[in-house]
Amino acid sequence: MITRPSPPQESDFTSRLRSPAVAARVGTWLGVCFGIAFVTGLISHYAQNHSQPIPFPTSPSWGYRLTQGLHIVTGTASIPLLLVKLWTVFPKLFARPPRGMRKLAIEGLERASIGVLVAAAIFQLASGLLNTAQWYPWSYSFRTTHYAMGWIAIGALVVHIAVKLPIIRGVWTNDVDDTTYDRPEATAPGAVSRRGLLRTTWVATGVAVIATAGSTVPWLRSISFFSVRDGEGPQGVPINKTAAAARITEDMVGADYRLTMVNGETQSSLTLDDLRAMTQRTESLPIACVEGWSAGATWSGVRLRDLLDLVGAPPDSEVVVTSLQPSGPYRATLLQGNFSDDDRTLIATRLNGEVLVPDHGYPCRLIAPNRPGVLQTKWVTRIEVST
Amino acid sequence: MRARLAIGALGVLLGLFGARTLWTRQDTDQLTNAGLWLVGGVVLHDLVLAPVVLLLVVVVARLLPTAYRAPAVVALVVLGTLTIVAVPMLSGQGVRPDNPTLLPRDYRTTWLVLVAVVVVLVVVAGLLRSRRSSVEHTEETG
The missing domain is CATH 1.20.58 (Methane Monooxygenase Hydroxylase; Chain G, domain 1)
Incomplete structure (x- = not known):
């Protein structure tokens, strides 16, 4: 007799581990992680917006370090959670469509929403993960797409929760071994119990977090074997973009270097020595990148407000800070009025007690509290009051 | 039931806002590429990772004491x-x-x-x- 290979059916999956009692428990924590990643993602997106109807706060200085660290940590934690969640519900993929137009339409819609949810969730976790390692094998705009897909994922998740709410509530009020919501054929014991699978999932999630979070949590550095940063770097701080990558040459930062402040017709140009002759301030401020790594550091230099006073910039001035780098999306960045007025915002010439190395932005760089790292412009040459 | 319908409608609105943002801020080539990644992730999970895990579990069950x-x-x-x-x-x-x-x-x-x-x-x-x-x-x- 010849049996033709046929696609599996829902009833072929008999493990009692593939149960809503497991799926809803893992799913709840996955939902919590997605919620935190969504909110912290919105914060990060807003912090990078030019137009901020509600000014992004300058305090606490470690706020962005915390929210973006949480964004990456919850995103990483979501990977084991999502994989286990998908495993527990995998048989559903092969469920037969119901009879009757009405039922078919309703289930079709629900399946479509789950399709969107799964696709968007995998997309977000994969693109975010690759971004932490600065691996960009795509041609779409990461910031726009990751932001838009975040709304799609959270929308589909909210729909999913609305659909499953009675089951979620039922599962949480019952014991994990309860079979109320199980498929009738899901009775075969697994290699581990349901409790065992759940504990394994929590361990896997914890291991994934600990193995990567050293990029942003200093006391995890020594055991964070897969972190993309180890906290080391010239002058004790890692680097995102080197002077070579930004095409900064030696003659750009030589004797001809000038830092120019502009306010309409008023201009003031300073040499590096002029800058060093001004009142020097020292601030402890973290540098926290969108990719999720961060480091605390002590910066010294001139208060930005002192420089703006040289050209008579009014209080609450928005300023454009321009780098020597010839190109790149972050060559010029906009600094909102509350940031340019903040006493802690520096044009720094020193880092952790030493003159900035070229990769940290020599001759001088912007460092402001509570600001995404990509906007902490290096190799600053021009500071212009925006009109 | 009414509360669930309201939650579901909210979800649809959030998702549509995301879809509109995705659609209006990039050119066609970038959108095609994003679409490819969107579908590619699901294909990779459903047709590669999930079958590999199924196979591994069968191996564990058959071969290991x-x-x-x-x-x-x-x-x-x-x-x-x-x-x-x-x-x-x-x-x-x-x-x-x-x-x-x-x-x-x-x-x-x-x-x-x-x-x-x-x-x-x-x-x-x-x-x-x-x-x-x-x-x-x-x-x-x-």
């Missing part, structure tokens, strides 16, 4: 998910010669050591479990 199965499953979940999280680091694709502060660790060696440690742990756990069950068995029959 009962005492080793639970430790093997735990190892599979923890090491498997960690490996997926570590793919970008293991691939070395983000490495840039001018920036030694990015991806500074020897991820591949660490991963191999980790696999070895996990295999040892599974064997030890399996041995302990089989000894315990044989002790129980002797006590019952003896």
